[in-house]
Amino acid sequence: MKTSIVSRRLPENINFIVAQFPEDIQEFFLEMISAERSIQTIANYAYDFALFFDYIKEKDVSIEDVNARTIKRFFRQIEHGYERTVHVKIYKINASTGRKEPTWITRTHFRENSQAGKRRKRASLRSLFRYLVKIRVLDRDPMEEYEDQSLKSRSKQRVPVFLTKEEALRLIQSVQTYHKRKNIKSKKWQEMRDLAIILLFLNTGMRVSEMFQLNQNSIQKDGDTYRIIILGKGGKERMLKLNNTVTATLNDYLRFRPEHSSPKELNALFLNKNHSRLSRKGITAVIKKYVQEANLPPKAANISPHKLRHTLATLLLSNGENLRVVQEILGHSSIQTTQIYTHVINSEKDDALDRLDGFSQI
Structure with missing residues (x-):
């Protein structure tokens, strides 16, 4: 055929x-x-x-x-x-x-x-x-x-599922524990690749479709500063600075990355075991494997790459970052999309409920 x-x-x-x-x-x-x-x-x-x-x-x-x-x-x-x-x-x-x-x-x-x-x-x-x-x-x-x-269905606004800071750290640490516990003979570059993928998700909030498209030249060096160019929805590019932890991990991965990749995928940043570009499905499988290894609580057991995006947004707002800055980091075209995370992070609401603490004691 x-x-x-x-x-x-x-x-x-x-x-x-x-x-x-x-x-x-x-x-x-x-x-x-x-x-x-x-x-x-x-x-x-x-x-x-x-x-x-x-x-x-x-x-x-x-x-x-x-x-x-x-x-x-x-x-x-x-x-x-x-x-x-x-x-x-x-x-x-x-x-x-x-x-x-x-x-x-x-x-x-x-x-x-x-x-x-x-x-x-x-x-x-x-x-x-x-x-x-x-x-x-x-x-x-x-x-x-x-x-x-058509009858208009009611819109259901659900609170985004995300990892706490402690749960995110457990996910990061699970890469090392997974390979130690199973005494896996996988090549070092695969372990470093997986750690780099998780850290990139948690520190840039990129979509899995954006991660999949990354090439080696997506990483730009300016002196001691590293930035990553992300091609988002609608062909819109955004450039984000990489912190020291992500930079060090990416450099470790690139040192171990196989040199003889498929000619078609020569420039692909993340490779699979066949040395071709790691697919969207492959990236999702990486996250799923380490979520299971981290033994996260039930609400976090089905964490996906997109929920790691939720995690970054929530952590940024928890740190008091400006909503407009979070919008630009995530690449949202409308700030209304970013505002869904304010339902999760609302210190005034928390304080109001805390003030009832004495009243609720019997």
Whole structure:
């Protein structure tokens, strides 16, 4: 099965998905590439569109005939989860030639449909139908009619999950204890890589998608000062200073880092055991492994890279840092996003409850 190339800037598996769409939809993805949207964003759109197009194909509905009812039934069907189809390229040995040859296989797996996932799918379809109206493939936007008719679900504002300072220290220390306890024969560079990843998350608050894209030249030295350039959402860059602890750990990792990485990933900062760029999934697995080793309390047992981002924000505000500074460090486009952490750190609220201490004694 040969992969059709829509754009060489897309990974092969995403090209495979996008190539199945009608030409007008492929143009939508080319527009996204021209607008320098991140590869992860484009991949999310591809998966969302594939899910929707599979649904309307099953119902024998053309894109021109999609209406509010179609969209409502689609969202209802995937409300509590859905099967995602992914295409994976593997290599098999050709019995005749003895050479490894690429072949594509299809795998499906069940995915929960989280609140964030539901919002993203609505946003994906909203962008799609607006585009199709704009280029006059459609004369109306069925997504607008659907949203006008839908009951608005109540927004649930949850307190962000984060680590305390003591728990964060336990996570950092778990890297060393993990390798000592298991007497692991892993190479030193992997241990130093994992420690550098955890420290970067806790000291810069970067997203896992931002960590994944880091290259060696993302680290800039100015005298004794080291800074890191982070490519955030919407192609926005921010530069953050690295403290001495993070700098020392990164330098240790770079001393041990394998020299003979894959030519394609020669500049990648973090490598996997095959000396290719460490994937988003691989970075998440690193965090999960040491969270388990640290034996953190139940509320912190499912700490993810994004929750380490919450941890930095909370620690900064606890130290009395300005909300605007925290916004710039995290790369939030709106300060309202940063303000969710003020619900966690509110010294006046704490003091008010402390003043009731004498009253509550019997």
